[in-house]
Amino acid sequence: xxxxxCEDVWMVYRSLFSEKVALSGIYLxxxxxxxxxxxxxxxAGKTTLISLMATLLRQTxxxxxxxxxxxxxxxxxIRKRINIASGNPNLIWSLTVYENLRYYSLLYGIxxxxxxxxxxxxxxxxxxxxxxxxxxxxxxKQKLILARAxxxxxxxxxxxxxxxxxxxxxxxxxxxxxxxxxKELGITVVLTTHYMSxxxxxxxxxxxxxxxxxxxxxxxxxxxxMLKMRDKITIEIDANIxxxxxxxxxxxxxxxxQLSFYVDSAEARIWDIAKEVAxxxxxxxxxxxxxxxxxxxxxxAK
Amino acid sequence: MRMSSTNLRSExxxxxxxxxxxxxxxxxxFFTLFETLFWPIIGLIxxxxxxxxxxxxxxYLAFILIGAVTLSILQVSQLDVAYVLxxxxxxxSLRYTFVTPVSIFHMIFGAWxxxxxxxxxxxxxxxxxxxxxxxxxxxxxxxxxxLFLLGIFLSAMIIGTLTCSLLLIFGYRAEVAAxxxxxxxxxxxxxxxxxxxxxxxxxxxxxxxxxxxFLEFYRSFYGFSPSTSNPAxxxxxxxxxxxxxxxxxxxxxxxxxxxxxxxxQFSE
Numbered sequence: 001x002x003x004x005x006c007e008d009v010w011m012v013y014r015s016l017f018s019e020k021v022a023l024s025g026i027y028l029x030x031x032x033x034x035x036x037x038x039x040x041x042x043x044a045g046k047t048t049l050i051s052l053m054a055t056l057l058r059q060t061x062x063x064x065x066x067x068x069x070x071x072x073x074x075x076x077x078i079r080k081r082i083n084i085a086s087g088n089p090n091l092i093w094s095l096t097v098y099e100n101l102r103y104y105s106l107l108y109g110i111x112x113x114x115x116x117x118x119x120x121x122x123x124x125x126x127x128x129x130x131x132x133x134x135x136x137x138x139x140x141k142q143k144l145i146l147a148r149a150x151x152x153x154x155x156x157x158x159x160x161x162x163x164x165x166x167x168x169x170x171x172x173x174x175x176x177x178x179x180x181x182x183k184e185l186g187i188t189v190v191l192t193t194h195y196m197s198x199x200x201x202x203x204x205x206x207x208x209x210x211x212x213x214x215x216x217x218x219x220x221x222x223x224x225x226m227l228k229m230r231d232k233i234t235i236e237i238d239a240n241i242x243x244x245x246x247x248x249x250x251x252x253x254x255x256x257x258q259l260s261f262y263v264d265s266a267e268a269r270i271w272d273i274a275k276e277v278a279x280x281x282x283x284x285x286x287x288x289x290x291x292x293x294x295x296x297x298x299x300x301a302k
Numbered sequence: 303m304r305m306s307s308t309n310l311r312s313e314x315x316x317x318x319x320x321x322x323x324x325x326x327x328x329x330x331x332f333f334t335l336f337e338t339l340f341w342p343i344i345g346l347i348x349x350x351x352x353x354x355x356x357x358x359x360x361x362y363l364a365f366i367l368i369g370a371v372t373l374s375i376l377q378v379s380q381l382d383v384a385y386v387l388x389x390x391x392x393x394x395s396l397r398y399t400f401v402t403p404v405s406i407f408h409m410i411f412g413a414w415x416x417x418x419x420x421x422x423x424x425x426x427x428x429x430x431x432x433x434x435x436x437x438x439x440x441x442x443x444x445x446x447x448x449l450f451l452l453g454i455f456l457s458a459m460i461i462g463t464l465t466c467s468l469l470l471i472f473g474y475r476a477e478v479a480a481x482x483x484x485x486x487x488x489x490x491x492x493x494x495x496x497x498x499x500x501x502x503x504x505x506x507x508x509x510x511x512x513x514x515x516f517l518e519f520y521r522s523f524y525g526f527s528p529s530t531s532n533p534a535x536x537x538x539x540x541x542x543x544x545x546x547x548x549x550x551x552x553x554x555x556x557x558x559x560x561x562x563x564x565x566x567q568f569s570e
Binding site: 051054055080094107109110111148 | 311316318319326327330393397399400401402403405408557560561563570
């Protein structure tokens with residue numbers, strides 16, 4: 001069962017004298033009741049893709065189906081069932097926490113003051129209930145933005161970099177909240193993020209987008225396997241090393257005299273690599289770790 | 303298909319959402335209180351004193367004071383409609399409104415309800431001030447007064463809707479329309495003078511605008527003959543024509559904004 005299906009989706013921004021292709025030929029199926037991550041470098045097209053799925057944009061070509069409804073013809077049906085929260089915490093400045101939530105629930109045709117109060121409690125905003133939006137801290141603004149995304153009991157929530165610019169403890173608490181709400185309500189969450197640790201912690205499946213195209217898609221494990229990168233061997237040496245070509249090494253990263261080798265299996269490759277490197281100087285340190293999402297991301301963003 | 307009562311209630315709540323938001327912002331914002339009270343009273347007093355200085359006959363004083371009062375209530379009530387998008391644009395929260403299942407009609411109508419209320423308050427204050435300061439009775443018979451006020455509020459909806467369309471088409475540059483369109487309309491429709499004074503060509507444009515006929519209708523109670531036999535009916539007919547046309551433009555502008563990415567740009 002899929003919450004979103006994209007077929008050959010193109011988005012081209014046209015003005016009088018220019019044309020910019022933001023997305024080209026996107027095919028994507030986002031499974032229901034999961035947290036799905038869309039990752040990519042700045043300007044890759046993540047926000048454009050999420051905005052298309054959330055009906056804020058209209059694609060130039062292709063078909064997008066959200067919860068079984070077509071984004072071109074059945075806007076109202078989709079909008080009733082979805083919601084969005086962005087990492088740029090912007091709401092009407094002079095409305096309080098309560099007023100903002102009440103206002104947005106009215107826009108969904110819901111007149112339920114009790115539900116608004118419950119939402120305030122759920123997101124631990126009771127203390128700030130009557131505080132105007134522009135007087136809230138960034139963390140509380142972000143909490144309110146997230147609370148706002150649940151005023152209509154959505155089946156699908158889009159989170160566009162929801163923890164951007166937050167202190168690590170606040171960001172961690174929000175991630176935990178997202179995870180627990182998703183599990184508790186059984187909803188689908190589509191998330192874009194720059195933080196690989198966030199994607200690693202939250203996402204069940206991930207699509208990597210680069211220059212307007214999906215370059216890889218799958219679970220974390222599938223993505224690592226797809227790139228045949230399992231382990232990362234980092235060696236620090238006291239001399240400069242020329243470019244090396246060693247069998248079984250998929251990629252090499254250089255940071256001064258420190259080299260990182262991406263391999264299929266550290267066990268099988270470590271001695272060959274160490275021997276080759278030792279020809280150029282004395283090895284000061286060797287470490288081995290499993291490849292993480294950040295490494296996959298760096299490789300795919302090249 | 304008939305609308306169920308739950309659906310109807312839900313549609314009413316969507317409209318009232320915008321009324322609620324404009325009410326809260328007005329209540330909390332000193333500037334909007336200024337718009338409702340300060341400028342209308344300044345306008346009335348300055349024009350009234352000018353009339354006194356020029357020793358105008360009572361009916362001519364009524365003629366120009368009606369212009370001043372209409373300008374004020376039109377401006378106060380259209381601002382609410384124009385602000386329905388501007389509040390979101392200024393606070394960069396447009397995406398949160400556009401992602402909800404509201405249509406452009408809910409937005410305009412909800413904001414217009416509160417704008418009309420503000421316009422009514424401004425009118426009552428000006429009517430009292432006019433009576434007290436210049437012995438001018440602006441309270442004609444209630445049905446006719448209601449007909450005039452509703453006509454002005456419809457004109458406010460026209461101007462506000464036009465501003466919203468311009469905002470979606472031209473972006474931030476068009477926000478100036480919120481404060482200038484009323485003055486342009488009033489200039490064309492005979493704020494302090496009959497439209498017969500206007501040069502040919504412009505005069506015809508003035509007659510095509512409903513506001514001209516609502517002003518003539520109101521002034522007819524003070525001894526000025528309107529240019530048509532039934533100015534109120536003509537005013538209403540033109541208003542509905544304008545509104546249908548403007549709503550079509552607004553629907554087109556909203557779709558264009560989705561294609562061009564204006565909604566997301568306004569939220570960044």
